[in-house]
Amino acid sequence: MATPKKPRTLYEKIFADHIVAERDDGTVLLYIDRHLIHEVTSPQAFSGLASRSLPVRQPALQLATSDHNVPTTPRPYPVTPATYLRVPASRLQVQTLERNVRAHNIPYLGLNSRRQGIVHVIGPELGFTLPGTTIVCGDSHTSTHGAFGALAWGVGTSEVEHVLATQTVVVTRWGNMRVEVNGALAEGVSSKDLMMHIIGTIGTAGGTGMVIEFAGPVIRKLSMESRMALCNMSIEAGARAGLIAPDETTFEYVKGRPLAPTGGQWEEVLKYWEQLYSDPGAHFDKTVHIDATAVMPTVTWGTSPEQVVSITGSVPAPEDFEDPVKQESCRQALGYMGLEAGARMTDIAVDKVFIGSCTNARLEDFRIAARILRGKRISPNLKLALAVPGSGAVKRAAEREGIDAIFKQAGFQWREAGCSLCVGLNEDALLPFERCASTSNRNFESRQGTAGRTHLVSPAVAAATAIHGTLADVRLETGLKPQEAPEVIYSSESEEYIESGSEGGNPEVENTDQPSAAPVARSAKISAYSTTVCGSVAIVERSNIDTDAIFPKQFCTTIERKGLGDCLFHNLRYHPDGNPKADFILNQKKHRNASFLLATGPNFGCGSSREHAVWALQDFGFRCIFAPSFADIFYNNAFKNGLLLVKPDAALVARIVLSAGLGKEIQINLADQVVLDESGVKIGGFEIEERRKKELIDGMDEIAVTLATIEDIEEFERDRKAARPWIDESVRDGWSSKLAKEVKGWKHKDAQINSLDW
Numbered sequence: 221m222a223t224p225k226k227p228r229t230l231y232e233k234i235f236a237d238h239i240v241a242e243r244d245d246g247t248v249l250l251y252i253d254r255h256l257i258h259e260v261t262s263p264q265a266f267s268g269l270a271s272r273s274l275p276v277r278q279p280a281l282q283l284a285t286s287d288h289n290v291p292t293t294p295r296p297y298p299v300t301p302a303t304y305l306r307v308p309a310s311r312l313q314v315q316t317l318e319r320n321v322r323a324h325n326i327p328y329l330g331l332n333s334r335r336q337g338i339v340h341v342i343g344p345e346l347g348f349t350l351p352g353t354t355i356v357c358g359d360s361h362t363s364t365h366g367a368f369g370a371l372a373w374g375v376g377t378s379e380v381e382h383v384l385a386t387q388t389v390v391v392t393r394w395g396n397m398r399v400e401v402n403g404a405l406a407e408g409v410s411s412k413d414l415m416m417h418i419i420g421t422i423g424t425a426g427g428t429g430m431v432i433e434f435a436g437p438v439i440r441k442l443s444m445e446s447r448m449a450l451c452n453m454s455i456e457a458g459a460r461a462g463l464i465a466p467d468e469t470t471f472e473y474v475k476g477r478p479l480a481p482t483g484g485q486w487e488e489v490l491k492y493w494e495q496l497y498s499d500p501g502a503h504f505d506k507t508v509h510i511d512a513t514a515v516m517p518t519v520t521w522g523t524s525p526e527q528v529v530s531i532t533g534s535v536p537a538p539e540d541f542e543d544p545v546k547q548e549s550c551r552q553a554l555g556y557m558g559l560e561a562g563a564r565m566t567d568i569a570v571d572k573v574f575i576g577s578c579t580n581a582r583l584e585d586f587r588i589a590a591r592i593l594r595g596k597r598i599s600p601n602l603k604l605a606l607a608v609p610g611s612g613a614v615k616r617a618a619e620r621e622g623i624d625a626i627f628k629q630a631g632f633q634w635r636e637a638g639c640s641l642c643v644g645l646n647e648d649a650l651l652p653f654e655r656c657a658s659t660s661n662r663n664f665e666s667r668q669g670t671a672g673r674t675h676l677v678s679p680a681v682a683a684a685t686a687i688h689g690t691l692a693d694v695r696l697e698t699g700l701k702p703q704e705a706p707e708v709i710y711s712s713e714s715e716e717y718i719e720s721g722s723e724g725g726n727p728e729v730e731n732t733d734q735p736s737a738a739p740v741a742r743s744a745k746i747s748a749y750s751t752t753v754c755g756s757v758a759i760v761e762r763s764n765i766d767t768d769a770i771f772p773k774q775f776c777t778t779i780e781r782k783g784l785g786d787c788l789f790h791n792l793r794y795h796p797d798g799n800p801k802a803d804f805i806l807n808q809k810k811h812r813n814a815s816f817l818l819a820t821g822p823n824f825g826c827g828s829s830r831e832h833a834v835w836a837l838q839d840f841g842f843r844c845i846f847a848p849s850f851a852d853i854f855y856n857n858a859f860k861n862g863l864l865l866v867k868p869d870a871a872l873v874a875r876i877v878l879s880a881g882l883g884k885e886i887q888i889n890l891a892d893q894v895v896l897d898e899s900g901v902k903i904g905g906f907e908i909e910e911r912r913k914k915e916l917i918d919g920m921d922e923i924a925v926t927l928a929t930i931e932d933i934e935e936f937e938r939d940r941k942a943a944r945p946w947i948d949e950s951v952r953d954g955w956s957s958k959l960a961k962e963v964k965g966w967k968h969k970d971a972q973i974n975s976l977d978w
């Protein structure tokens with residue numbers, strides 16, 4: 221009798237179907253079906269490729285666009301980046317991408333494409349995003365695509381280079397987490413509110429090391445656009461990826477999209493997609509139960525996406541939190557946000573309202589907001605109300621429905637597609653101390669502009685806020701009676717919602733006990749951990765130190781990876797006039813050459829996938845960062861560049877703090893995994909995965925290692941073509957036939973698919 225198959229989660233199924241090779245060191249070489257590229261995180265990857273004289277392995281499986289830097293002001297078609305992009309660094313970044321996609325024949329939706337838009341909006345729209353595929357992008361919100369039952373996650377620039385060269389990435393297995401949402405969402409409450417509620421419940425590190433599968437009746441009822449908003453913010457919950465099992469809603473959305481399978485292949489594909497769910501009895505390491513009925517329109521009050529409260533609530537006080545770290549975060553956030561504890565959320569006046577970003581700039585979002593704005597005017601106290609569609613296609617669809625007219629009559633500016641005020645890399649940014657209700661996903665300090673203040677909200681709340689001029693309860697605006705639900709207090713880890721995995725068997729998480737594969741030396745070896753590293757320690761007393769703080773967005777326009785040390789912690793380190801802030805630790809003479817950074821709070825490096833954060837830390841001179849915990853993408857990025865990350869125990873933290881307080885240096889010996897005081901006396905030990913340690917000590921060139929076993933990839937590609945031919949054929953056919961009609965003067969040949977000029 222055949223042994224019954226072990227029940228598997230959806231994540232495990234997709235993962236298993238993409239394994240090229242399992243390595244002795246516990247890592248897995250995973251095949252990537254779709255790679256999305258944008259101008260910010262790709263230049264250094266393409267330069268890396270050029271320095272190795274490597275081609276892009278699968279140009280047709282890439283899709284590039286310019287989104288972060290592009291102005292959203294009217295576009296004088298045909299648009300010439302040389303004149304349209306007025307900021308020189310932004311222009312250079314977009315032009316660099318254009319040069320790179322041309323050189324490598326990569327499909328590119330540039331400024332002249334009517335389908336240009338935010339990378340996470342255009343992928344699904346085109347049918348580039350398909351269930352059961354693996355998708356990566358040098359962008360943390362790649363989690364968005366998990367809404368389709370695709371395993372999609374954000375990677376750093378080193379991994380972008382690896383994918384370009386090999387169409388694979390090296391990963392370890394992640395944990396399985398299930399967020400089950402029961403009950404029903406009340407009217408006026410969206411998936412954005414739900415996700416902010418979930419993040420408030422589990423915290424911004426609640427999903428670290430995990431793939432979150434969202435399940436339950438509430439999820440099944442969500443539209444694809446709402447599912448995308450939900451999965452989009454999985455990264456704000458710290459997760460590697462968010463996932464929703466595909467169903468009729470998914471298939472309906474995908475069907476007929478230009479790059480989706482068609483004809484007889486559609487039926488074949490459906491058979492495969494219908495198997496994409498977690499088997500009954502599959503093991504989850506952690507399950508979180510959410511009662512949707514308790515979710516109200518939710519807004520952030522602080523500077524981390526976990527600092528949320530319902531719109532009917534008020535700003536918390538530090539003493540509302542039990543955890544001293546959270547108390548301190550609250551204190552810092554209140555200071556930054558200019559808020560008094562106890563103030564009612566609906567009394568908070570805003571200067572600007574932004575409806576846009578990869579979370580909430582889809583047609584459904586604009587429809588919802590338009591229903592509220594119809595026939596109304598924005599409040600006179602608003603300096604700006606900005607509507608930025610996620611893509612050219614969203615913009616045109618909204619315009620066909622007259623939505624643009626409703627927005628304009630209400631007093632909104634109706635713009636061209638791009639990331640815009642979500643990150644303020646173009647000219648759309650907040651001025652210091654301006655307060656903004658924003659449908660984006662990050663309320664980090666200075667995210668939308670230096671010293672700007674962000675409240676994350678749903679599109680409905682944004683529209684109601686625009687009318688009132690203060691954060692507003694959309695349910696009152698639309699005449700809905702707010703449901704009688706007890707207010708949720710997000711004051712501490714809400715453990716009662718969380719259940720640990722109960723079933724037998726080890727969760728397949730990182731195996732740290734295996735010997736490492738023989739490393740291949742880098743030509744220019746970046747790590748030198750064979751000796752003891754000594755130096756002084758700079759201590760930063762914060763939790764959730766995000767990569768926007770470490771490497772502020774205004775420097776993300778660089779195409780370099782060297783010389784970024786001066787950008788490090790720029791907004792914390794310098795006044796807006798460029799003068800150093802005397803009290804910031806790195807400006808103190810004894811710390812200017814610090815080798816170690818100790819963050820006292822958890823979740824260091826959360827947020828954006830920008831590898832620039834690591835490059836800047838290294839360029840400043842840091843060799844090792846100590847923190848209670850690190851965000852996943854940052855962790856990976858750091859080790860790939862030879863930056864050691866250590867999670868010290870409380871005793872070691874205390875001793876490091878003591879040494880630093882006495883003005884003494886410390887030493888670290890990676891080989892022996894010990895930290896020593898200035899005189900060489902051990903003050904503590906630390907754990908590190910054997911593989912990471914070996915890579916740091918010996919130096920490692922991951923691309924060379926992968927290319928050394930290229931036959932594994934070739935074999936996988938042959939098998940994949942036989943088993944799931946639609947994955948490649950759908951994109952190739954789509955580019956050459958359906959989309960070709962929209963391409964002026966474009967003749968299909970793989971060699972020309974980059975010259976899309978629609």
Ligand SMILES: CC(C)[C@H](C(=O)O)[C@@H](O)C(=O)O
Binds near residue numbers: 288828
């Ligand atoms: C620039 C890019 C690396 C970044 C990300 O990874 O998220 C950006 O999209 C952001 O939202 O901060």
Ligand code: SF4
Binds near residue numbers: 338
């Ligand atoms: S989070 Fe903002 S900046 Fe990042 S991809 Fe989405 S829209 Fe662009």
